[in-house]
Amino acid sequence: MWTDRAALLSILVLSSSVMACGQRAGSQSADRAGSEGPSDTAAAAACQALEKRQPNAPDQRPAFAGQTRVCGVKSNVAFDVAVVAKGLEHPWAVEPLPGGDLLVTEKPGRMRIVSSAGKVGQPLSGLPVVAAAGQGGLLDVALSPTFDADRTIFWSYSEPRRGGNATSVARGVLSADRASLGQVKVIFRAMPTYDGDNHFGSRLAFGPDSMLYITLGERSDAPMRPQAQQLDSHMGKIIRISPDGAVPKDNPFAGQANALPEIWSRGHRNVQAVAFDSQGQLWGIEHGTKGGDELNRVEKGKNYGWPVQAYGEEYSGSPIAGAATVREGMEQPVYYWDPVIAPSGAQFYTGDAFPAWKGNLFVGGMKDHKLVRLILNGDRVTGEEHLLEDRGQRVRDVRQGPEGALYIVTDEQKGELWKITPRR
Numbered sequence: 001m002w003t004d005r006a007a008l009l010s011i012l013v014l015s016s017s018v019m020a021c022g023q024r025a026g027s028q029s030a031d032r033a034g035s036e037g038p039s040d041t042a043a044a045a046a047c048q049a050l051e052k053r054q055p056n057a058p059d060q061r062p063a064f065a066g067q068t069r070v071c072g073v074k075s076n077v078a079f080d081v082a083v084v085a086k087g088l089e090h091p092w093a094v095e096p097l098p099g100g101d102l103l104v105t106e107k108p109g110r111m112r113i114v115s116s117a118g119k120v121g122q123p124l125s126g127l128p129v130v131a132a133a134g135q136g137g138l139l140d141v142a143l144s145p146t147f148d149a150d151r152t153i154f155w156s157y158s159e160p161r162r163g164g165n166a167t168s169v170a171r172g173v174l175s176a177d178r179a180s181l182g183q184v185k186v187i188f189r190a191m192p193t194y195d196g197d198n199h200f201g202s203r204l205a206f207g208p209d210s211m212l213y214i215t216l217g218e219r220s221d222a223p224m225r226p227q228a229q230q231l232d233s234h235m236g237k238i239i240r241i242s243p244d245g246a247v248p249k250d251n252p253f254a255g256q257a258n259a260l261p262e263i264w265s266r267g268h269r270n271v272q273a274v275a276f277d278s279q280g281q282l283w284g285i286e287h288g289t290k291g292g293d294e295l296n297r298v299e300k301g302k303n304y305g306w307p308v309q310a311y312g313e314e315y316s317g318s319p320i321a322g323a324a325t326v327r328e329g330m331e332q333p334v335y336y337w338d339p340v341i342a343p344s345g346a347q348f349y350t351g352d353a354f355p356a357w358k359g360n361l362f363v364g365g366m367k368d369h370k371l372v373r374l375i376l377n378g379d380r381v382t383g384e385e386h387l388l389e390d391r392g393q394r395v396r397d398v399r400q401g402p403e404g405a406l407y408i409v410t411d412e413q414k415g416e417l418w419k420i421t422p423r424r
């Protein structure tokens with residue numbers, strides 16, 4: 001039955017899609033958008049890009065219309081932000097548990113359960129030691145797709161090793177009293193080991209194929225960068241393994257000489273956000289250099305360019321040596337930000353609490369303190385909104401919980417856990 005509220009929301013959804021079309025990539029996207037609303041020309045006239053600052057690389061041009069600076073949109077959704085917990089030390093990930101409690105990681109190496117009422121539990125025991133320095137530490141956490149039956153969780157971390165460190169992924173079983181992790185086993189070790197403290201990635205996501213996807217960085221330093229292109233290194237890759245750590249036979253480079261079989265895609269800089277959409281398509285969002293953060297539609301075996309194809313410039317203001325914005329045989333980002341958002345954490349919204357947000361991609365933004373909402377139409381971004389900027393905290397992770405609430409943790413010395421629900 002159509003209530004006034006439902007009718008209003010449907011109007012808001014419609015107005016979002018109408019506003020989000022100024023820089024559509026020609027008629028192909030417009031066709032996919034369907035026939036509702038006024039013509040592209042009329043809508044384009046009404047469109048204003050959200051980003052109005054000077055780009056860091058003003059001479060670069062997007063490869064297609066709508067690849068950057070799409071229309072700003074407003075969902076006009078009224079919501080409440082409840083501060084569920086405070087005083088978390090650089091929380092890196094939040095993962096809703098069945099029943100409404102939340103798993104939270106803190107970068108120095110602690111994992112805790114925060115109750116739905118906001119009670120912060122003691123750190124779980126049983127976790128391996130992490131190399132907590134710079135961008136390293138305890139990073140993402142994900143639940144087993146069959147968590148109800150096996151109580152298994154997966155987490156990524158920078159692992160201290162002889163000669164340095166690198167990202168590893170472990171799994172363990174949550175004890176019945178929820179105080180510890182048992183049967184802990186490291187199921188993936190990114191190689192090579194390197195003595196540094198930047199660009200570990202990493203996010204974890206299970207695909208509809210029940211495989212575990214792991215995002216990594218390339219360790220940032222100049223000597224390591226080229227490894228993002230090399231198939232004999234895990235650096236700058238997205239990885240696909242089975243939940244027990246085995247390599248799936250249908251991985252793109254399995255069986256190829258001098259290639260690491262866990263690799264799913266390559267040419268990434270530092271992927272700190274990943275999500276599957278409702279069609280089962282994987283999307284990754286990665287940190288670029290100054291002016292080069294990007295959203296990619298991640299596909300099997302493809303090359304996403306870094307460090308030879310990139311937008312933006314070095315932090316020094318120099319051009320990225322050896323890079324062009326377009327290269328044959330490499331994938332263009334679906335979208336890029338110049339200036340950057342410093343992305344971390346992503347969630348496709350599928351809940352019923354916010355009908356106007358259904359299908360939208362939420363991405364945490366640490367720079368300028370915002371939650372980014374993207375409207376996607378096929379493989380194009382057609383609208384962008386920035387939320388929560390008034391709260392002044394670095395948004396580190398965003399996840400959808402039971403009943404369609406969004407949960408956020410903020411990357412601060414005294415970080416917070418927020419719950420976003422429709423305004424009552």
Ligand SMILES: [Ca+2]
Pocket residue numbers: 093094095140141142204
């Ligand atoms: Ca996670």
Ligand SMILES: [Ca+2]
Pocket residue numbers: 267294304305306309310331332333
């Ligand atoms: Ca790229």
